[in-house]
Amino acid sequence: MQGKQGRPAYRQIAEDLSAQIEDGSLPEGARIPSESELREDYGVSRIVVRQAMELLASQGLISKERGRGSFVRPRGPKETRIVGDFYGKRHTGSPFAAAVKAAGQRPEWDYQTRETTASPAVAERLGIEAGDAVMRTTYTFFSDDQPVMLSTSYEPLAITRGTPVEHPEAGPVTGVVARMDSIGKVITHVTEETVARSARNMERESLDVPEGTPVFAIARTYFAGDEAVETADIVVSADRYKLKYRVPLPPPGEQPDSK
Amino acid sequence: MQGKQGRPAYRQIAEDLSAQIEDGSLPEGARIPSESELREDYGVSRIVVRQAMELLASQGLISKERGRGSFVRPRGPKETRIVGDFYGKRHTGSPFAAAVKAAGQRPEWDYQTRETTASPAVAERLGIEAGDAVMRTTYTFFSDDQPVMLSTSYEPLAITRGTPVEHPEAGPVTGVVARMDSIGKVITHVTEETVARSARNMERESLDVPEGTPVFAIARTYFAGDEAVETADIVVSADRYKLKYRVPLPPPGEQPDSK
C-alpha cells in the first residue's frame, strides 16, 4: 500500500473507496467495512483509515455514525426549489408545497409569527428605518417529515397593519404574491442573493445534516414596483436541493423604464 | 482546558479561535499561532490542536500552508454574478466583464473553441439528438489575474453554421444574447439549475482553491422561444461569489401563452 507515487496512503484509500461508490460496488446506504476491517485490508494503521474516511465524509460521500458504522450517503434525485415565472404564471399559494407535491412527497410546515422591530440589515433590505415595526415569521418546512428548509421572513407593518393579511398564515389567502395582490400591492419582481456556506450549528440541528454539509443561504426580497414588501432569509441543504431559475429577458429595442 | 461540559477539547479550541476571528482579534490574513504554540497555550497534545485547525480549515475560516503557518482566510466582499433583466436591459456583451469592472477589477479570459458532437446530456438540454454537431467553447475567466470562473458552453451548429457568429469569440459581436439577436434568434429567457458541491480536483487546480471549498455548479440554457440556442456548465467558487437574480413576475390576470 505504501504510496510509491508520492500520493499519501490515506488519499489512495479514499480514492479507492470513492471509486467503489462511484461504480456501484458500494451502493447507496451500504455499510462500509469498519475501520478495523479496512485497517487489515489495506495494512495500515487506524489513523490512516480514519483520515481517509473523514475526507470522504467531508465530501458528503459517506456518513459516519458512532456505534453503528459508516454508510454510503444517499444522493437521491435532488429536490428542486423553483423561482421565476414558470409558464408565465404567478405562483399563488406556497411554491414550496407545489414543488414538494410535484416530487411525490408530503409538504408540511411549522411557523411562528411575531411583531418586532427591524434590525439595520432587515431595514436596509426593506427600505425602511431600523426600529420600524415588522412582522417576523420563522418557518421550518418538511418534506415527508424530513426538515429541508428554514426561513425567516419580514414584512413591514406599515404595509399590512390592519389588513386581513397582517398575519401571514392566519389570513384568507396564502402566499406572499397572492396576499399582497389582495391588498393592492401588486408584486412586480423578486430578487435573490445566494451564497453557499457550511451549515451553522443551529441550522445543522434544525435540518439534521452532518457537520460540514454546505447549505444555500438565500436573501429573497419581493418588490411591488420600487417598494419592498417582504424579505426573507432562507436556508436549504445544498445537498438535497438544487435551485432552478427561469428568467425572462425583455424584448430587444425597448428602453428601460424602471430606475 | 479539559472539557467538563462534555464538549471535546478540539471543539472548544476551534470555537475559541473562531470567536477571535469573528471579533477581529485575529484579523484577515493574520498568522495563527503555530501548532506547537497552541499546544502549549491550551495544554493539550498536538493532535488535538490539529483537529481544531482542520475543523476551521474545513469551514473555510483559515488556510493552512505547509512550511509557513496557518492564516485567517480573507473573506473580502464577495463578487457578484448577476442574472436577470437588471433595469430592463438585455445585457449585450459579456456580463462577466461588466460585473468585474463594476467591482473595480480587471476582467480577462482564455477560451478554446472546437467543433464536436453532443453528448446525451448536452443533447437533452439543447433539445437535439446525441451526436449532432455542436460548437464547444471552454472558458477560464480571470479577475485581476485570479481565476474565478470556469465555463463550458455548447451551441448547436444547426443554428449557427455558416453565420458570422458561428465562432463564439471570433465574430463581429460578443455575448450570447447579442450574437443570437444578430442572426435573428431573439433570446426570450434563460434557465439556470444550480447545485453546490465541493470542488473536483480539476476545478481545484484551475480555480486555485483549497480542498473542500464549495463551488456553485450552474447549468445555464438560453432559449429563443421554445428553442434552446446555447447551454453551458459554469463553475464558480462559492467562496468568492454570490449569485444575484432578479426575476420579474408576469402581471396578474394574464393567462400563460408559452406551453
Added chain:
DNA sequence: TCGAATTTGTGCGTATGTATC
C-alpha cells in the same frame, strides 16, 4: 434487564518527511 461485543470518537506519545524561510 443487563452485559458483552462492535464501532466510531477523543486523546496521548513518538517518529519521520517535506516545504518555507
Added chain:
DNA sequence: GGATACATACGCACAAATTCG
C-alpha cells in the same frame, strides 16, 4: 545548513453509542 511549521504515519488507551444475545 539550520530552524520552523505543517503533513503523514505508527503505537496505545479509554469513552460513548449502538446492537444483540
